[in-house]
Amino acid sequence: SDPRAVNVDLQTDATLQVDISDALSERDKVKFTVHTKSTLPNFKQNEFSVVRQHEEFIWLHDSFVENEEYAGYIIPPAPPRPDFDASREKLQKLGEGEGSMTKEEFTKMKQELEAEYLAIFKKTVAMHEVFLCRVAAHPVLRKDLNFHVFLEYNQDLSVRGKNKKEKLEDFFKNVVKSADGVLVAGVKDVDDFFEHEKTFLLEYHNRVKDASAKSDRMIRSHKNAADDINRIASSLYTLGTQDSTDLCKFFLKVSELFEKTRKIEARVAADEDLKLADLLKYYLRESQAAKDLLYRRSRALVDYENANKALDKARAKNRDVLQAETSQQLCCHKFEKISESAKQELIDFKTRRVAAFRKNLVELAELELKHAKGNLQLLQSCLGVLKGNT
C-alpha cells in the first residue's frame, strides 16, 4: 500500500512528486534517497535524486517554523528521529546470550529481531516521506526555496544539529511560548470559529497524546505474548523430538500450530502498530502543529490589540501618530492574513484527519478479521487432525 497516503489523504499532483526511493542504515545514521519528479520550471531536470539525513529534514522543518511568511499555515510536523537503539540493544543481548540457547532458538530469535529492525526501518522511511509529501502538496510551502534546495542540491547541506546553546535557546522559547499560551488562551476570541477550534484542539491534543501512549503499551504487551508463544512452540518441539511415541507426535503437531499462530499474532501486533498507533502518533504531532498555528494567530491578535492601544495613546498625545498608524496597519494586516489562511488550514486539517482515520480504521478492522480468520482456520484444521489421530 502507498506509504505516502498512510496518514494523510493527498492528491497526487503531477507537477511535483516526491518520494523516498531508497534508504541505507549505517551505524548511527540513516541515509534517505529523496527522489523528485517535477514539471515545474524551477528545477534543472525533470527527475533527480539526492541523499539526505534526518538532521537535514529537521533543518527544513525549522526553517518553515521560523519563517514569518508561513505563520498562517499548519507546518507539517517534523519526522521523529530514527531510533534503532532498542532494537540494537536487543540484538546485542541476543548475541551475549547465544551460549544459553539451542541453535534453533538462536536462529529463530535472530530472525525475529532482524524483522523487527526492518519494520522500524520501514516506519522511519515512511514518516520522513510523509513529511516531504505534505510539503509538496501544500500550495504555498511547495514553492519554498529551502525546499527546492533540499530536493535538488546534491551536496551535503552542512546543517549541523543544533549545538547546546541553540538547544537551550529553543527550550526557553518553548517555556515562554507555553506561558504565553496560558495568557493567550485566556483571551476569548471574537471569532466563534477560532474559539471553538481552540477549545477543541486543546482537548483533542491531550486525548490523542493519552491514546497514543496507551496504544503503544497495549501493542507492546501483544508483541510480548506473541514472543512467548514462539518460545512455547520451540519448547514443545524439543519435547516432541525426544522420542517417537504418540504423545511426542502430538507435541510436534501442536508445536507446528503454535509456530504458525504466533506468526499471525505478531502480524496482528504489527498491523495494530501501523494502523492505530502510528495514526495516533501522527495526529499527536499534527494537532500540536495546529495548536502552534493558533498560538501564532493569538500572538498576532495580541500584537494587533497592543498596536491599537498604542495608536489611541499616540492620537491622544498627538505624538508619533503616523508611526503608530503604520505599525497598527501592519499588525492588522498580519493578523488578518494569518486568520484567513488559518481558517482554511484548520478546515483542511479536519478533512485530512477524518479521511485518515477512516482509511486506517477500516484497514485495521479488515486486517484484524483477516488474521483472526487465518488463526481460526489453523486451529480448526489442527484440531481436526489431532482428533482424527486419537
Next chain:
Amino acid sequence: MAASSDRNPPPFPAAEDPEPGLVDPADGDSDEGEDIFVSKTNPVSVSRGVSQPDRGAEDPPDLFSEEEEASSTTAKSNGVHSDDDSDLFAEAHMELNTDKPGSSAKKELSASSGPRSTSTSTQSPAAMQPTSLEQLEEEEAKDSFDVDVAITNPEKVGDGMNAYVAYKVSTRTSLTMFRSKTFSVRRRFSDFLGLYEKLSVKQSLHGCIIPLPPEKSVVGMTKVKVGMDDPSSVEFVERRRAALERYLQRVVCHPSLLQDADVREFLERDDLPRALNTQALSGAGFLKMINKASDAVNKMTIKMNESDTWFEDKFQEVEAEEQQLRKLHAVVDSLVNHRKDLCGNTAVFAKSMAMLGNSEDNTALSRALSQLAEVEDKMEQLHQEQAASDFFIFAELLSDYIRLLGAVRGCFDQRMRAWQRWQEAQSTLQKKREAEAKLLWANKPEKLQQAKEDITEWESRVTQYERDFDRIGMTVRKEVLRFEKEKAKDFKSQIMKYLEAMLQSQQRLIKFWEAFLPEAKAIA
C-alpha cells in the same frame, strides 16, 4: 555372593495384542506399552523383578500370589457395569459441549479440570490370572476408573488467623466397597496433606507413584483469611480447588491407592481426625524429601549392575522430560503474565479511545471511535479469559506433571534403596558365615549356636529383601507404564481443550470486528 544379580531369566515373550474388547478412544497410548516391550523380544537377560512362571525354585509362588491377589481384587473391584460406563462417557461429552463462550471461566474450568480417565472395560478380566508382565499391562489398559470425585463449594470457616477453607468432596461410584453410590464430606487442605503423608509412608505402596497434593501457600492463605472477596483471593481459592480436585482424581484413578483404607476413609468418613504435623509438609517439602533420597542414592558406593537397561534409560528419560517441562512451564508462566498485562493495557486503551471519541467533533468519526473503544473493551474480556485458560489448563497441567515426574524419580530411588538393603543384608550374611567359620576353627561350641541362629536369621532376611526388591521393580515398571498412559491422555485432552478455548476466542474476535467494520466505513 555376587554383588549384583546373575540370574538370567528366560527371554521375554512377544507382547500380546490388547484385547479387542477395549473401547478406549485414547487408545493410541497402548502403542506405548508395546514400544517398551516389543523391543525386548529377544533379550539375553532382562531386568530384575521380571519373573516368569516357569522359573527356578526360589520365590515365584510368593511373588505371584501377591500379584495375583492385587490384580484379582483390582479386577473384582473394577467389575464394570456398562451403564455406568456410558454414564461416564455421557458426562464427559456433556462437559465438552457446555463450554459455551459466555459461561464464566470458573465454571468451565472447574467442570473439566480433572484428568478424568475415559477408558472403559467391557469385560471384567477377573477370571484371568496374570502370569506375565504383558498381561499385567492388559490389566492396566482394561482398568476402568469407576470412581469420580469432584471438589466444590469452598467455604471459609471461622474468622481471623484460625480461619480455614473447607471444601465439599463429592464421590460418585458404582463400586461396592463404598457405603453408597454418591456421598460427600467436607475436607480442609491439611486433610489432603495428611492423606499424602499416610500414603507415602506405607511399605506396601513402595514403588508406587503417589500423586502429590498442591503446594502450601502462606501468602495465599493469609489473604484468604483476611477476606475471600478480592479477585486475587478468588483466583487463589479456585486454583487450589482445581488442584485438589486433580490430585484426588489421580489418587482414585490409581488401582492400588483406591484399595487403600486411608483413601476410602478420606472419601467417606464424616469426621476425619485432624492431620497433625502437616505444618512441616508442603509441596516444596515433598520434593525436598524426594531429592534428599536421590542424593543418598547417588552417594552409594556400590553401583548397581543393571542387566537390563530399562530402569536406567527410563530414569534418564524422566529426568530429561522433567527439565524440559520446567522450561516450558516458565514460558507459559511468562505468557500468562503478558496476557494479563495485555488485558490491563487494553482496558486502559479502550477508555482513552472513548475519551478521544468524545472530543472528536466529526460526528461519524466520533461514533466510530466510541465503537472502537467498545471493541477494545470486549477484547479485554477475551484476553482475560485467554489468560485464565493459559493458566488453569496449560500452566497447571505442566506444574502438576513436573511434580509427578519428581514422584516418579522418587519411586526409582525406592527401588535402589531396596536393592541396597538387599546387598547390605547379603554382605552381613557373608560376615556371619565367616564368623561361624572362625568359631568352628577356633572350636568355641557355645557361641556356635548363636552364630547359626544369626545365619538363619540373615538368610531369611536376604530372601525377604530380594523378594522386596523384585516386587518393587515390578511395581515400578507397572506404575511407570500406567503413568505414561495417564500422562499422554492428560496432555492430549488438556491441550486440546486449550486449543478449543483459543478457537472460540478467535470466533468471538471475528464477531467483534465484523460488527465494527461497517461503523468504520460509515465515517464521512
